[in-house]
Amino acid sequence: MTHVPISVTVDGALYEAEVEPRSLLVHFLREDIGRVGTVVGCDTSNCGTCTVLLNGRSVKSCSVLAVQANGANVLTIQGLAEGDGNWHPVQQAFKECHGLQCGYCTPGMVMSAVDLLQENPSPSEEEIREGLEGCLCRCTGYHNIVKSVQFAAEMMGGK
Amino acid sequence: MTETMDVTGSAIGRPLRRKEDARLLHGQTNWTDNIQLAGTLHMAVLRSPMAHAKIAHIDVSPALERPHVVAAFSAKELGELNGAVPCVWPVTDDIQMPPFHALAVDKVRHVGDCVAVVIANTKYAAADALDAIDVDYEPLPAVIDMEAALKQGSVAVHDAADGSLGTNRCYDFPLKPTGDGSFEAAVKAAGDDAVVVKRRFINQRIIAGFMEPRAVVASPMGMSNEMTVWSATQIPHVLRVLLALVTGLPENTLRIVAPDVGGGFGGKLQLYREEVLAVQIARHLGRTVKWVETRSEDMVSSHHGRDQIQDIQIAATKDGKLIGMKVDLLANMGAYLQIITPGIPLLGMFMFPAIYKMDAYEFSCTGVFTNTTPTDAIRGAGRPEATYAIERIMDELAAELGMDPLKLREMNWIKNTEFPYTTVAGLAYDSGNYEAATERALELFGYDELRAEQEQRRASGDPVQLGLGISTFTEMCGLAPSRTLGALKYVAGGWEHCTIRALPTGKIELITGTSPHGQGHETAWSQIASSILGVPVDDIEVVHGDTGRAPYGMDTYGSRSLAVGGQAIKKAAERLVEKARIIAAHQLECSPDDLDFIQGEFRVKGDPAKAQPLAAVAFEAFTAHNLPDGVEPTLQAEATVDPNDFSYPHGTHLAAMEVDVETGKVKIRKYVAVDDCGVQVNPLIVEGQVHGGLVCGIAQALYEGVEYDSDGNLLTASLADYLIPSAADLPSFITDRTETPSTTNPLGTKGIGEAGAIASTPAIINGIVDALRPMGVTDVKMPATPENVWRAIQAAQGGAQ
Amino acid sequence: MIPVAFDYTKPSTVDEAVQALIAGGEDAKVISGGQSLMPVLRLRMAAPSVLVDVGGIAEMNGVSDDGDHLLIGSNTTHHDVMNNALVKQHAGLLAMTAATVADPQIRHRGTLGGSLAHADPAGDLPTAALALECVMVAQGPKGRREIAAKDFFVDYFTSALESDEVLVAIKVPKMGDGWGYHYEKFNRTAQAWATVGVAAAVKRQNGTITEARVALTNMGPSPIRASSVESALAGASASADAIAAASTSAADGTRPTSDLHATAEFREHLARVLTKRAVAQAAGV
């Protein structure tokens, strides 16, 4: 169980650490560097609550080893809106459209939506639903999440 | 993005954006797993891989050899600390309540049963050391099927040698009116005119599926005597009482905090064994102990729900007037009784007659032990099961009578003019307007057009058939008048508490006993208080979920928070205004009766320039320099309210289902939900509750079901096999509300948290059956997977040949 | 849950990767996207001694045009496969199939090579590879070898790769003019694996099907070609009736399992219905 040195940029800050090869990226984020905004909901890569952007693309941080993120750039829900009190349009839209209840799926949903909109700035309802298929939510029934993403697309000029 | 509120209007009824969201959307959360106290020890639980076995030998000591391990316990090592988890709802006098220890003693009774724990410095080390524990199991035959469990000679989950009765019959609950009230007598009286339809419905077992796995941190707080317990729970207050009873720790030294809680749906309405273990071991070692469940553990150890076999008979006259109903249930308890396991089906007992008028009703329920994970409340708890059965059988009766299912319902429901109405189950419904909700739903649905399309698809033999499913449901929520609970042998009250403090700086602190985990109480409770106090919503801080800061309460479940907690807020706010009025009158040198309280100010009648805002009164009450005689300093008021009655939301849900008859795959073409939850404090939040509930119920209808093999191995042991639908599996919903205020609730509100989950399951299945009825299909097993639908078609056609 | 401890190495060439596998012995394992491996590790269903991360090997990434076939590096992600212009143009079936795999996050990490090497009977890409008659390029201690798709998928979760071999690239023959294709995936929820899947590629000329390839997902331990359907279709008219008639033999020779999601009987039924639909789509009927 020798530790391996890694350096990872998370939400704009560089972190150098020694990790066990088996440590999951999400555990590194939460437990080694205290970025607890990203959460864990399952152990089979199904729930998507742990979604972050890795080098700009959405991934499930429970299904990436911390060592695999060596040299990479990670963006979490906590770094999405730069600066205190700032809001990313997707965050704004989730509030406006009541796209969250307990908020546990929210980090993953928001990061997935950010990825979705960067790939497809004006998605149809069906494209939104399919684009979010990797994230489970038990509270909202998804109805308002879909509306939030539509609204965010509008705000971001996609529609 | 803060919400400003113009205080001239009432905040009640506005779709205010939620106060909670800023934090949650920026990852500034405080889930139990986020709590990382220095020196924390991590607990990992060894669980039984077998459904039923004798623990012939167990040795935890090899685990102690592993790196970073601090302690390890089986039941033996834990000794007296191995507390028994209580059940607080002994529904009958002779109910069998076998002991349920935190760690299994001598025997395991379901896959996932807690066998031993390891305590280590890191969570990785704790998990690693589990496999060092040495256990020899002597397998015993397992009993999974309820009917098999009741047969003479069945293996007993709790056998006589364990000091139990040696039967799997946990209880028999009868409600058997004799004479004229009996079902048989009523049918007999109707003679040749009686049509009786009899069905067996299986309401399958499901999981709660909250996205945040359970977690607990128990921390003895050094210098003070206090044990602080953070838990991902719906019920911090109830937990405090129960943990005190189970552990023997003085209740006044226990502080329970439910920090941010990621959903519950009944699944976190529980005292779990891991909570007991964390507290006992933290106390024993004098160190902070943390446990966070994995999803795999959740699947086997968080309580399951539903799981009933329902034999139901309904009788009507040939022209469709209901005569009576008889319901016989088998309800699966699982291997042990958790907090309210036995009572869940009895909540359903009241709901089988639903919105319909009839003269005879019989009900019986047998609780059955099996070698499966214990069951307990999941969203709706008892009412979804009952609603499913009645709404399904109404369709079957309509088919039998050759009537339109909606007409049959209309003919038998309680008319708007007939409220208040006491049902055959003995509930007094205060208000309702089934006509209005149904009319609105039909309008939004386009019922006639869809029926026409259905005809056309039938005529052309389209491989995709269309079916229309109806559910005109009601439910009882807002648990509950304490006396009623007492009569039902429930060992707790149903009151709720609120304290409101007007602080010297003009801010309001609203302390509630409800414990939200997604329901937006911070926003909605502020709206209620704002509408009475005339203070902006943003100046009100809602304190909840911490027995240290909010000591009194009965927590959040059963759609009770607004229905009961809302009343306490109203009363406390009104009391606060009355106290303030006396102080303001003194300040303004007039009589209290000469003051109007408008927009947060006391104004002298006829001289509105003379006014004193609430904040100034609060400051005066703080300095107490010039208070009227006999008035105590500080401006605060509290109220503890016991509700007069349950509350009875209702609604009409309509589902248009497309069924691919070749593959059995179904699709929701359109879903309309018109709910009536009385006065809406925040329609945005109401709407969200409806959506979430709908999907819960739809998921039971179409996707979800816990499956065991005959040895009691859980087959749906992960989210890869237990299929929770994603956005891509669901449509958008068409929703609306009619508003028939509750007459027993001072705010006019009813509950909404469970309505969707209660209503949608039968609407979906009725829709599928309606699509396939011409092919001879009269039922589809839930979940209506493609194979189950296909098999229903095959069976019907085979039968026709 | 948490994986059992292991060592980790990240070679930068295929040679180094093979050396690392040899050094690591029996329990060494390749990791590429990790999207199948991570859940397995987290559930502690596998306990490798060392993971050899091939993610840093430049040669194993990307798509190139290699004459009559495309050469797709094994590490190319599902997301890149489905969006790559060359793949869409010459092997549209592969792009279409990749788009049905899991969800966006998993498609961003999961790789074509990993998916094929994993040889999951419910995997979609092996079926497409079989229908497209891909050839796998593998390197081991004895150098490189090529393995035809029909020989590559051996059994449940078992490919023809030796434990010290690395799948380097996949040769995908270009589909010429006149071919139509479709992947029909049937699952219980959008994110779920295929209950049954059918990959069809059909060549049409003047209203006649001249050649058809039909491969099935989850109808046995490995993906399987529905050869009796293929022969019934060859020379048949491109009509709904002819396709329906040919599809009745889709389940012949298959060995599907019964599990939580479907019984073998239902899978056989689905194979017939879905084959009819996939071929009709592919043939533009």
Ligand SMILES: Cc1cc2nc3c(=O)[nH]c(=O)nc-3n(C[C@H](O)[C@H](O)[C@H](O)COP(=O)(O)OP(=O)(O)OC[C@H]3O[C@@H](n4cnc5c(N)ncnc54)[C@H](O)[C@@H]3O)c2cc1C
């Ligand atoms: C929730 C979920 C849903 C999914 N749904 C689907 C689905 O619907 N359809 C589908 O097809 N797949 C599905 N997958 C699997 C997904 O496609 C995986 O990405 C893929 O199977 C494996 O690719 P990988 O690169 O992630 O491989 P890894 O996980 O890294 O490796 C998988 C296996 O292949 C071996 N391996 C990997 N690369 C090589 C190589 N170059 N040489 C030799 N051996 C190698 C590894 O040792 C390992 O045994 C799903 C996965 C998840 C978690």
Ligand code: FES
């Ligand atoms: S924690 Fe569930 S997908 Fe990552």
Ligand code: FES
């Ligand atoms: S908001 Fe609770 S799980 Fe999505």
